[in-house]
Structure formats: structure tokens, C-alpha cells
Amino acid sequence: MIGVTLPGPLTVLCIGAHPDDIEIGCGATLLELAARGDTSFTHVLLTGSPQRVDEARTATELFVPGADLVTFDLPDGRLPAHWGAAKEALESVAQGLSPDLILAPRLKDAHQDHRVVAELVSTTWRDCLTLHYEIPKWDGDLGQLTHYVTVPEETARRKVELLHKAYPSQQHRDWWDDEMFLGMMRVRGMECRSRYAEAFEVAKELLTL
Template identity: 55%
Template sequence: MIRLGAGPLDRIVAVGAHCDDIAIGAGGTLLTLCRARPGVRVDALVLSGGGGEREQEELAALDAFCPDAELRLTVLKLPDGRLPAHWDEAKAAVEELRAATEPDLVLAPRTDDAHQDHRGLAELMTTAFRDHLVFGYEIVKWDGDLGRPTAYQPLSPETAEAKARLLEEHYPSQRHRPWYDREAFLGLARIRGIECHARYAEAFAVAKLTLDLGTSELGD
């Protein structure tokens, strides 16, 4: 499998429309990155779920998914499923996040996600983080919108198992959902692992990136 490295990652931005989006879409990647680089800064923004049980779940979960990281989490109170009606508030939050950090990597929903809140947030991210490496994560759902990803982060079996366990442990409010279980999380990770010659993996959409293959001076 072709491998490209991003170099040292000191600052990461992770955003979600709902509490648990980040952990479902990129929890294994966050575990891998934070374990490899203690002290990495993670600025996280979630648009809905603030002020209640969901916010407390998210804080505990991201603490677990970002071990030894400098985690800065903001959870807003925008209503679930109503992002288009609250576009200005969401855009202001994304712009505020952009002003607060200069990330090496951005983890966000995919622009072709079938959920309008996910898709809307993804579109906002491309307007604010225009010169950054943005990985669009995927969330398994009833809509059946999983596609053909362009980038993979292999996960060790231990990391994949930890992700599934932490998702079940830290989001009790979601356990009633028929798709929210260990089989779904590990099943998708196994499929993505097959696609990149690994046991497990998370997959991402990458719209645009610039290569540095030892010839960066040519662009100066």
C-alpha cells in the first residue's frame, strides 16, 4: 500500500455536528496520534448537545480518545437536525475556531455525507480551513452513504478494540440505537483494513493536498 507521511503533528482540529461524531469517525485515529505524540493540542468543536448529558458524555469520551493531549473542547447548543436554519451561528463558531489555532490536521465530516448537519459542517470547514490538510471522516448510518475513501489510517487490533469499547462506555445515551454497537464499529474498521492491507483502519476523504517529495523549493 502506498504510504505518505504528514510529518510531525502538533495541533489537530476535530469537529462534529453531534456529540459522538468525532469519536465514531476518527476515534481510532485520535488514539493513534495522541499516543504517538503526548502533549499534542486538540481543539474540538461540536455544534449540538451543549449544556446537558450529551456534553458530559463528549467531554469524558474525548478525554479518553485523546490521552495525554492538550484538549480544548467547545460544545454548542444548536438544535439537532436544524443546521441550515442556524447557519450564521455555526459559521461564526467555525471562524472563531479557525482564529484560535493553526492546525497541522483537520478532522471533519465528509462533504458528501447524507446527513444535512454533517454535510453542512463539512462545507463550512472548507471555507475557514482553506490551506490545511482536511480529512473527511465517515459515519455509518441508515442512509447507506459510505463510498470509496481516498486515505486510510491503519489501526492496531488493540486500538480498534479500544475504540469500540470507549464508544459503548462513554455514550450510554446512544445505546438504544440499533446500529450503535461493537459489531458495527469493528465491522467497518475491518472492511477499511482489508482495503489498505491492514487488520483494521479508519478511512477518510481528502479533497485536496500538496505533495512534498523533496522538491518543495520548486514552488518557492
């Protein structure tokens, strides 16, 4: 296993199909990137009711203060049927943004909206390093991922604290609890010889020798 450090300053683009996707998938990584002090963030959400978007706005400010949030009102759960509109939305973002790093859902995610976003990202930004984050769900689609970001225990617990604070509408769900969020990071940490980590999938990576 080889450790790599991304040089800064960085422009980071975070894309989610739904409010809370980004923070669940890579919230600890966002906290670590924000702590560097040399990173600018843009968050993009393709779906979300007004209440959920308000929560996402709160989450964005808590995790990465000062980040830009761009939202679209495409129908939740129906992105495959609105592929053209989703593509147009991301293309509109791409016209004004050339990120150094993209964080987006996995290509093999079991949720149809997540898969559409993942597929569109790879065709909209062809020459950018993209880390595809994982989102746990009842479908049981967690896989063997390729890249890890280790996080201190303090950061892992801070992620969970902020998730609870930002998304009160989701706390009735039977899977939304400290054990699930910390457990995911603990398992991924074990896989890379750390206490906690978040894991990602990279479809293509260019090495300069």
C-alpha cells in the first residue's frame, strides 16, 4: 500500500444525487480537506425538496464553511428518466468550474440516481481525478474499493455529530445512528491499517513518472 498526498491549493467539486449523499459518503474527508486551509469547495445536488435543500445548506456550511452550493430540482428517484436534464445540469456547472478533485457516487451503486450521477460525472469531466464515494444502504452493495483516506478519531466522530445536527429529518430512519456511521469508517480503517477511514473507488488514474 502506497501513500499519496495531493498537493494544494485544491479546487474540489462534490456532487450528490440527494441532500446528505455527500456528507454520508465523504464527510470526514471534507473535514480533513477543509482543515488544510488551501481548498475551495463547490457542492452540487441534483434533487431535493425545499426542506432537504435547507438541511443540505446547513450541512455544507458545517462541514466546509464558505463552500458554494448549487442545487437543481430534478425528481428524486427518477434521474434515469431525466438523464438529459441531469446531463445539462452538470454541463452548466462544468462551464464555470475546472476542479482538481471530484467526489461523486460510485458507478456500481445500487441506487439508480447515484449511478446516473456517477456515469455523468465521468463524461462531463474527463480529465479530473474522481474519487467515487460509497453510501451504505439496505441493498448491500458495498464492495472492494481502491483508495482510502485515513481520518483521526476526532474527525470521524465530528462527522457523525454534524450529520445529526444538519439532517434532523433523517434521524427517524432505522439505519441512521452512530454505530452505522462509525462502523463503516472503522471497517475501512481496518482495511488500510488505520483506526478510521473513508474508502473510494477510482475508475481511471494517470500517473506521471
